[in-house]
Amino acid sequence: MKQLSGFEPVAHSSLGLVTTSRITFKGDNYILELESGDTLSPVTVAYETYGRLSRNKDNAILVCHALTGDAHAAGHHTGEPGEKPGWWDLLIGPGKPLDTDRYFIICSNFLGGCKGTTGPTEINPATGKPYGLHFPFYTVKDMVKVQKWLVDYLDIEKLLAVIGGSLGGMQVLQWTISYPEVVAGALPIATTARMSPQAIAFNEVARQAIMSDPQWNFGLYEPDSQPASGLALARMIGHITYLSEEAMLKKFSRRFINGKNRGYRFEADFQVESYLHHQGSTFVNRFDANTYLYITRAMDYFDLHADYGSLKKAFSGCKSSFLVISFTSDWLFPEVCSQELVRALRMAGKNVSYCNMDSDQGHDAFLLPGNRMGEVVSGFLTRVQNEF
Amino acid sequence: MKQLSGFEPVAHSSLGLVTTSRITFKGDNYILELESGDTLSPVTVAYETYGRLSRNKDNAILVCHALTGDAHAAGHHTGEPGEKPGWWDLLIGPGKPLDTDRYFIICSNFLGGCKGTTGPTEINPATGKPYGLHFPFYTVKDMVKVQKWLVDYLDIEKLLAVIGGSLGGMQVLQWTISYPEVVAGALPIATTARMSPQAIAFNEVARQAIMSDPQWNFGLYEPDSQPASGLALARMIGHITYLSEEAMLKKFSRRFINGKNRGYRFEADFQVESYLHHQGSTFVNRFDANTYLYITRAMDYFDLHADYGSLKKAFSGCKSSFLVISFTSDWLFPEVCSQELVRALRMAGKNVSYCNMDSDQGHDAFLLPGNRMGEVVSGFLTRVQNEF
Numbered sequence: 001m002k003q004l005s006g007f008e009p010v011a012h013s014s015l016g017l018v019t020t021s022r023i024t025f026k027g028d029n030y031i032l033e034l035e036s037g038d039t040l041s042p043v044t045v046a047y048e049t050y051g052r053l054s055r056n057k058d059n060a061i062l063v064c065h066a067l068t069g070d071a072h073a074a075g076h077h078t079g080e081p082g083e084k085p086g087w088w089d090l091l092i093g094p095g096k097p098l099d100t101d102r103y104f105i106i107c108s109n110f111l112g113g114c115k116g117t118t119g120p121t122e123i124n125p126a127t128g129k130p131y132g133l134h135f136p137f138y139t140v141k142d143m144v145k146v147q148k149w150l151v152d153y154l155d156i157e158k159l160l161a162v163i164g165g166s167l168g169g170m171q172v173l174q175w176t177i178s179y180p181e182v183v184a185g186a187l188p189i190a191t192t193a194r195m196s197p198q199a200i201a202f203n204e205v206a207r208q209a210i211m212s213d214p215q216w217n218f219g220l221y222e223p224d225s226q227p228a229s230g231l232a233l234a235r236m237i238g239h240i241t242y243l244s245e246e247a248m249l250k251k252f253s254r255r256f257i258n259g260k261n262r263g264y265r266f267e268a269d270f271q272v273e274s275y276l277h278h279q280g281s282t283f284v285n286r287f288d289a290n291t292y293l294y295i296t297r298a299m300d301y302f303d304l305h306a307d308y309g310s311l312k313k314a315f316s317g318c319k320s321s322f323l324v325i326s327f328t329s330d331w332l333f334p335e336v337c338s339q340e341l342v343r344a345l346r347m348a349g350k351n352v353s354y355c356n357m358d359s360d361q362g363h364d365a366f367l368l369p370g371n372r373m374g375e376v377v378s379g380f381l382t383r384v385q386n387e388f
Numbered sequence: 389m390k391q392l393s394g395f396e397p398v399a400h401s402s403l404g405l406v407t408t409s410r411i412t413f414k415g416d417n418y419i420l421e422l423e424s425g426d427t428l429s430p431v432t433v434a435y436e437t438y439g440r441l442s443r444n445k446d447n448a449i450l451v452c453h454a455l456t457g458d459a460h461a462a463g464h465h466t467g468e469p470g471e472k473p474g475w476w477d478l479l480i481g482p483g484k485p486l487d488t489d490r491y492f493i494i495c496s497n498f499l500g501g502c503k504g505t506t507g508p509t510e511i512n513p514a515t516g517k518p519y520g521l522h523f524p525f526y527t528v529k530d531m532v533k534v535q536k537w538l539v540d541y542l543d544i545e546k547l548l549a550v551i552g553g554s555l556g557g558m559q560v561l562q563w564t565i566s567y568p569e570v571v572a573g574a575l576p577i578a579t580t581a582r583m584s585p586q587a588i589a590f591n592e593v594a595r596q597a598i599m600s601d602p603q604w605n606f607g608l609y610e611p612d613s614q615p616a617s618g619l620a621l622a623r624m625i626g627h628i629t630y631l632s633e634e635a636m637l638k639k640f641s642r643r644f645i646n647g648k649n650r651g652y653r654f655e656a657d658f659q660v661e662s663y664l665h666h667q668g669s670t671f672v673n674r675f676d677a678n679t680y681l682y683i684t685r686a687m688d689y690f691d692l693h694a695d696y697g698s699l700k701k702a703f704s705g706c707k708s709s710f711l712v713i714s715f716t717s718d719w720l721f722p723e724v725c726s727q728e729l730v731r732a733l734r735m736a737g738k739n740v741s742y743c744n745m746d747s748d749q750g751h752d753a754f755l756l757p758g759n760r761m762g763e764v765v766s767g768f769l770t771r772v773q774n775e776f
Contacts, residue, residue, distance in 0.1 A: 137652040
């Protein structure tokens with residue numbers, strides 16, 4: 001039955017205990033001008049760092065998280081037995097591809113998140129209440145702007161690398177365009193230069209699930225009475241797109257919960273249903289519904305083609321070396337999306353390597369063991385460091 | 389803006405006016421024994437016929453509809469200007485592939501539907517109220533059993549062909565297994581021998597959308613106060629799986645509703661969102677939420693491999709000639725599902741032709757113009773008729 005929970009056995013992180021820091025950017029120098037035309041101030045950023053910044057400050061790597069991630073990318077917060085380590089502990093730690101013995105790793109909760117950085121769940125200083133739907137719309141470009149404030153605050157002039165998967169990969173791409181001098185190596189993983197109408201459609205159904213839940217109440221719910229069924233449904237929809245058909249077949253096939261026989265019921269009868277229910281209900285305890293609306297909208301609006309006239313033009317000013325990674329069974333951001341990136345980068349005369357990883361794990365492969373992404377990342381970082 | 393409605397321009401049917409008939413099967417000879425172990429009686433079936441049954445009764449073709457279809461497959465009910473013809477008018481009519489000058493076409497609303505055949509919306513004679521969730525669970529095999537009653541009632545011993553797409557194709561497959569002597573030609577289109585866990589997952593999210601809507605009220609809603617938002621959401625999810633990525637790109641690309649600019653809002657901002665909303669809201673006016681739960685469950689439970697030990701064994705007693713058709717861009721029941729059928733039929737030594745139609749229209753291709761399915765169907769029917 002272990003399989004039903006959808007979790008790998010909880011691993012112990014070799015990184016040990018870590019803590020989340022918060023820095024608040026306020027005052028006239030920190031009025032965040034958003035793409036929408038709105039402004040936001042002050043802005044607090046939650047972040048974690050692992051490893052030590054070198055004397056020359058030439059070993060810093062920024063990790064960008066995906067839709068439901070946070071600043072806690074690796075290590076443990078409490079060290080209690082069974083506590084899950086950060087979301088990319090697989091990749092980050094001593095001797096791992098993002099080697100904390102060599103590199104200084106930074107990960108922050110992005111602008112508009114619900115894990116410590118200013119977002120819809122945080123208090124609006126103008127009203128003393130959570131922002132909720134009064135939070136301004138923000139874009140991937142806006143997220144990256146705030147990350148740049150953090151990098152400046154940490155007194156780092158140039159990042160050895162920026163790395164991230166999915167929405168994290170969009171941030172990586174935007175970094176190389178917004179701050180070309182600051183990024184030596186860029187690793188956009190399982191991502192795309194623009195959201196497809198199909199991906200927008202899935203996001204829209206997820207949002208409708210949230211907004212159709214009467215508990216949503218036009219965004220005016222109390223933190224302890226979230227639109228739980230709508231948010232769970234949104235997560236279930238998302239999860240289908242994160243897995244592949246092959247992964248589902250391997251994980252669940254058509255197995256029933258109760259042995260061999262059909263239950264003739266509308267309650268969960270297949271293991272795949274039980275898995276989705278579990279994913280949905282646990283998500284509600286760790287994520288905020290309004291925030292889900294905003295982040296998915298930021299993804300929908302991501303379109304480097306439209307923003308810069310063409311993808312080649314978008315990358316024309318880039319100075320980074322690129323390692324683009326896709327996964328063969330990813331159908332949310334399929335390999336053609338990465339191949340389009342690679343083509344545009346090559347047309348723009350940039351230094352780009354591409355790796356299409358063989359995997360049956362779907363979009364989520366970048367978060368999972370069982371593929372050789374780590375080795376490729378590790379080799380690329382060594383090269384970039386040699387050329388730094 | 390025409391594109392936004394999602395409809396092709398409404399065509400006039402050359403078949404003219406048609407009517408739906410109803411026949412009630414009652415009495416001791418018509419106690420329907422369901423796979424679940426439950427029984428149901430009486431059973432009313434809504435059906436339409438087009439063309440004339442030949443003196444030798446050798447020209448009858450049974451059409452099986454998909455999830456949200458009905459008995460009204462072709463022609464007009466009122467003849468009022470702008471009235472949409474039946475759902476497969478493209479294929480059925482004088483001179484068309486299912487040529488009403490040559491063939492006698494039968495289409496019935498399947499058991500458990502909400503379009504005139506006994507189902508959750510019909511009155512339960514035991515209570516005088518609609519069955520609702522007291523309706524027994526039924527399977528594809530049960531649907532086919534009731535269709536056989538209808539064929540017997542029409543005094544047809546052997547069908548020239550049984551044809552249908554998607555869930556309709558599952559009924560076709562079941563017909564050849566349940567009544568091997570009765571089916572000369574079988575045309576399973578865009579279908580599968582068993583639902584994949586991914587397809588079950590989409591169905592489950594759709595059901596959860598319905599059952600999470602407070603208006604659903606455990607199935608006890610009044611006909612005029614359906615769980616509209618839940619049912620609309622279910623339809624939106626379905627529609628994503630009926631289209632292909634390519635079809636969505638062609639139809640909507642990333643176009644905004646209001647010209648070039650982002651609206652920075654959660655209301656529909658992209659054309660693809662507006663399309664889905666339209667599909668969702670119009671569906672609520674023509675379909676019943678409880679019925680949607682039952683039908684999707686019947687699909688989930690469809691598994692010829694499990695029912696008969698193997699697919700080869702399932703088909704071992706078949707006497708029909710098969711034409712299996714798939715569409716290259718169908719990702720709900722992808723071409724591999726049809727190829728698996730073809731392989732099993734060949735291993736079982738059956739007469740089978742296979743056509744993988746080049747199409748960018750996704751699963752819905754079998755309902756749409758723009759591919760050459762009609763020609764292939766037409767040629768196959770002529771051959772089967774010659775050998776009848």
